[in-house]
Amino acid sequence: MPQQLTPIKKDRKQLDMEQDNQWPLWEVFIQSKSGQPYKHAGSVHAPDGEMALENARDVYTRRNEGTSIWVVPAQYIIASTPEEVGSFFDPANDKVYRHPTFYTVPEGVKYI
Amino acid sequence: MPELSQQELEARFQKKIDENLYIEPKDWMIDKYRQNLIRQISQHAHSEVVGMLPESNWITRAPNLRRKAGLLAKVQDEAGHGLYLYSAAETLGISREELLDQLLTGKAKYSNIFNYPTLTWADIGAIGWLVDGAAIINQVMLQRASYGPYARAMIRICREESFHQRQGFEIMLTLCRGTTEQKAMAQDALNRWWWPSLMMFGPSDKDSPHSSDMAKWRVKRESNDDLRQKFIDRTVPQADFLGITMPDKDLKWNEATQHYDFGEINWEEFHQVISGHGPCNRERISARIKAHEDGKWVRDAAAAYANKKRQKAA
Ligand SMILES: [Fe+2]
Ligand SMILES: [Fe+2]
Numbered sequence: 001m002p003q004q005l006t007p008i009k010k011d012r013k014q015l016d017m018e019q020d021n022q023w024p025l026w027e028v029f030i031q032s033k034s035g036q037p038y039k040h041a042g043s044v045h046a047p048d049g050e051m052a053l054e055n056a057r058d059v060y061t062r063r064n065e066g067t068s069i070w071v072v073p074a075q076y077i078i079a080s081t082p083e084e085v086g087s088f089f090d091p092a093n094d095k096v097y098r099h100p101t102f103y104t105v106p107e108g109v110k111y112i
Numbered sequence: 113m114p115e116l117s118q119q120e121l122e123a124r125f126q127k128k129i130d131e132n133l134y135i136e137p138k139d140w141m142i143d144k145y146r147q148n149l150i151r152q153i154s155q156h157a158h159s160e161v162v163g164m165l166p167e168s169n170w171i172t173r174a175p176n177l178r179r180k181a182g183l184l185a186k187v188q189d190e191a192g193h194g195l196y197l198y199s200a201a202e203t204l205g206i207s208r209e210e211l212l213d214q215l216l217t218g219k220a221k222y223s224n225i226f227n228y229p230t231l232t233w234a235d236i237g238a239i240g241w242l243v244d245g246a247a248i249i250n251q252v253m254l255q256r257a258s259y260g261p262y263a264r265a266m267i268r269i270c271r272e273e274s275f276h277q278r279q280g281f282e283i284m285l286t287l288c289r290g291t292t293e294q295k296a297m298a299q300d301a302l303n304r305w306w307w308p309s310l311m312m313f314g315p316s317d318k319d320s321p322h323s324s325d326m327a328k329w330r331v332k333r334e335s336n337d338d339l340r341q342k343f344i345d346r347t348v349p350q351a352d353f354l355g356i357t358m359p360d361k362d363l364k365w366n367e368a369t370q371h372y373d374f375g376e377i378n379w380e381e382f383h384q385v386i387s388g389h390g391p392c393n394r395e396r397i398s399a400r401i402k403a404h405e406d407g408k409w410v411r412d413a414a415a416a417y418a419n420k421k422r423q424k425a426a
Contacts, residue, residue, distance in 0.1 A: 022208045023415070042265070043199045045208060047418030059195050062188070063272075082139045 157197035158222035227390030234301035240280015
């Protein structure tokens with residue numbers, strides 16, 4: 001046990017956090033194997049891209065989970081809005097002719 | 113799109129949960145769901161972080177290189193778990209800074225178990241075996257919690273936890289197969305860690321303040337008492353295998369229920385520790401404050417370096 005305990009400070013400012021900014025947020029995408037798509041793994045804070053990559057490596061690939069990492073500033077990700085899930089994806093809903101099963105191929109025809 | 117009333121939004125939210133769908137950060141959610149999740153996820157994150165302290169106490173004194181490498185990797189994993197969970201909490205609209213702040217000012221809670229001291233090497237075995245074992249039971253349940261980022265963090269964490277429990281059990285096994293003194297050390301560690309491990313599942317269901325909402329919202333899918341029972345049923349045979357005994361004279365197999373009966377938990381002690389009067393509460397928080405302050409120059413240096421690079425590029 002330590003000899004001297006650091007006193008618990010109640011005031012936030014005393015905690016030396018005035019300049020303790022959190023750094024930008026980066027979204028992390030990992031490719032698990034060569035040829036595989038990149039998949040979102042989580043996020044890290046880092047002051048720049050290089051350190052974001054290193055943090056992402058230490059946080060998300062401690063057991064060879066990846067062969068390659070992308071880090072993307074979270075602010076540049078444009079996402080569809082969940083409230084519009086209906087209308088946004090609606091154009092694809094009634095287009096059965098986009099699927100192979102829409103077309104008939106007689107029995108006995110091979111390789112199609 | 114026409115504006116939905118609060119009631120309609122709530123009904124829609126609940127329907128999604130009942131259909132086993134997941135809530136994502138930008139989805140509409142009940143405010144209390146958000147607040148409860150922030151509290152639960154951040155408590156969980158703090159526990160991972162504070163949990164490194166009792167174990168790191170023994171890294172430099174591990175009995176050999178194999179044990180040292182294993183323990184070091186485990187403690188490093190716990191730091192990672194803390195990070196996954198802080199990230200998940202942040203998606204709910206709270207900043208990392210606020211979260212750390214709540215921990216360091218003593219405002220936030222973390223798992224009670226880490227307010228107990230690690231007195232001998234056998235405690236490292238007992239923690240991996242019992243504390244990680246109990247955590248796994250809880251975390252497996254949370255892998256299907258309704259909040260997407262939380263559930264995904266849990267899947268990642270569970271994948272890593274099994275090594276933690278096995279390294280702990282192996283330490284216990286080695287001690288139990290060792291000299292009389294070593295076996296006594298293992299028994300002593302079990303004596304001290306058993307009851308606090310049972311308390312990790314929280315108060316009995318009838319006294320648990322947050323359980324019912326969180327059950328309705330599919331965060332807490334099993335009750336505290338059920339999870340505790342599952343842990344006991346799994347762990348007692350493991351202790352039998354080790355040849356050591358739980359410090360509970362009422363513990364016995366119940367043929368009728370097909371579960372172990374067990375003695376009364378000392379909730380008095382639980383409340384004492386949770387309200388700050390455990391053996392190590394003060395020491396843990398001051399160690400975190402010291403780590404945070406000692407690490408300031410690293411954060412400053414990283415920021416300065418990034419700045420310099422930006423200026424060079426411009
Ligand atoms: Fe963990
Ligand atoms: Fe663990």
